[in-house]
Amino acid sequence: MENSLEFAQQLDRTDPLQSFRKRFYIPERNGKPLIYFCGNSLGLQPQTARLALDQELVIWQQHGVEGWFEGENPWLSIHQRCKKPLAQIAGANPSEVCPMNNLTVNLHLLLTSFYQPTPNRSRILTIGGDFPSDQYALESHIRNRGLNPDETLLEVFPRPNEHTWRTEDILTAIEQHQNSLALVLMSGLHYYTGQVFDMAAIAQKAHEIGVPVGFDLAHAVGNVPLKLHDWGVDFAFWCSYKYLNSGPGGVSGVFIHEKHHGSNLPRLAGWWGYDEARRFEMTKGFVPMPGADGWQLSTPPVLAMAVHEAALAITAEAGMEELRRKSELLTGFLADGLQETATVEIITPPNTAERGCQLSLRIKTGGKTVFNHLTGQGIIGDWREPDCIRLAPVPLYNTFEEVWRVGQAFADFTS
Template sequence: MTFQNTREFARELDSKDALKHYQEQFIFPKVNDKRVIYFTGNSLGLQPKRTKAYIDEVMNDWAELAVEGHFYAEKPWWDYQERFAEPLSKIVGALPSEVTVMNTLTVNLHLLMVSFYQPKGKRYKIICEEKAFPSDQYMFQSQVNFHGYKAEDAIVEIKRREGEHNIRLEDVLAKIEEVGDELALVLIGGVNYYTGQVFDIKTITAAGQKAGAKVGWDLAHAAGNIKLELHDWNVDFAAWCSYKYMNSGPGNASGCFVHEKHHNSDLPRFAGWWGHNKERRFKMEPTFDPVHGADGWQISNLPVLSLAPYLASVEMFAEVGMDALIAKRDHITSYLEFILHEIDKEVESTFEIITPTNPEERASQLSVFLHGEGRALFDYLMKNGVITDWREPNVIRLAPVPLYCSYEDMYDFGQILKKGILGK
């Protein structure tokens, strides 16, 4: 398709958008009494209108049933997380028994590393990507320190080549081969938070396991955003937050994946009451007997008030389907890329999109290096109703989330961006 930088063309694209009506199912902030153009779904998704009903249901059950809500609510609390198994497994490409929802993201990664980071002898090193999200970096450092290693020795970062913004697959594979029998774990972000680069999860997983390591993925920016086939790709474990592309609310519950090949293994894990045999949980037995599947990694009583908005979102994803979501994601991201290049021709500044141009290596994000611009341009965008985010030295991240962003939003953003630059 040949794109055009006109409002009429953008509206024509919107008229053909099969997901257009979902935009009306979200609540948008307003700036200057006008609905914002929202580009920060990669940090916090918008609130779906249906979310309140799911929370109100729990609140009403609590008010009317109190403790009996665990068993007699319309959605009993004691097995609330089981409602996620089927729809969430489709989102991440898993078997229903391989997924669960609990805690928050970094907590879950720490808990999963109890099982999957087992340094022994000379096999103790962890491979991660350079410029991983800071929480992951802190997690790696504390984990290796806990096991008695020094971070500068045990943590191996795959670096970008000089002058490049993204990490080459061949460099990932070469580093895995280089570390070889010293490698205990590969743990990488499925989508790099800064550049938006999508990693080849299938290929990297196979390479890490061939080297004798376990392979896990932080899918914070991937779940609900890219096509995942965690079971078929033989991923050992993964975890993701639910509040970015999955719109469950600030700091909300995290999803976990544990491949079925580990369900009957003797891997160590930190145990708790809610991971105990469901049928015998209330017998208060002294010895832990884990639930079969990922639910056996549960620890604490469920945070039902946190799970309710996540369930609202997961059920919306079940309606839409990942294939339809990804089709629009690719198209609207390409249109945004076109708009940026068109505006770049009209102004003196130079935009450098540091996200890969290959649709197979990117998702719903374009990270834009604004050469010659500074923080003032970001501030202008925010004051004029474009909600984006700023990363040093002068990068803005734009996430055209397909559920609630329109093609006309992309056109309007281009016009606001141009005014912000020319009005300096």
């Protein structure tokens, strides 16, 4: 790539996704649009979100409780309207996905079903330094089963003086501990480094030793292509407020492979997971909905679901293949623009197959000063202690010209 404004503008003119930027509100400061490279933390607001909310508010206003049953799109089926685009994005069958709850709530629900320790096989394999919420959930389930997290949780770390994991080290750890493992659970894309893990290979290795495997896809869903069904992943969960642009604290989602739909896995039951045809009989004895829907607990948050549905439609329309193609170009252009900046070390893998939208930059000296400089220049990324700036040019709404300007801001500061 040519590191010039003219080349960046040419890429924007020929970008097949260029029109999607107009579907989002771009944050401004003093009347000027910011360069928003923080979709890895919170995606931008779709312009259709307000309309979607208003439609449900009108139904609430005019129908009250009958909104659950009346009208063209009654609330009773609101989660169903999200299943087709979610399945497309996750590489799943519609019956295998369901929008519900929040991420860590869903993690606890799925651990209840899929973590079944025995006296001989009780350990959980994960990666060291995964997102803290996942670590806390794992620790609590281990303790609630009378086990010691220090002995039961097996963490795989990068090699000394390396920032990211080698797939062979994860696969080797699974094989070495096969006689004691009960579960493999880890992120599909690491929040700090931006590394995408080889989920297909990890799932295959876990199944070779008869162990279920699950993935936290908070930073992967809507970011990188997923084939959860084909990979044979047992379960997965995610949030929707990053690359799915469904609003702060937006509804989460789950994937449960169809091979488990007729099983007798234990679960924490709630009335919205009860057979819909008999739900209002209010009888004892839980009869689950078929598929992933049977893991639902409570009444869905209609207003949040309305925004989620509107946002999913945009991602599904763009298509993960086109989004991925542009994402690789954006991160490649950004990496090229930063390669001569001596104070910056990109710790995200250089191989595009091992990264998504995010580049994590280790700032060797004065990291917070660099970050504050970028913010002052209208560039919004995020800071992670002790020395990391995360930047995520998102293909739905970021441009190549913005990427070039970020590179120039680094060059200007360090020259």
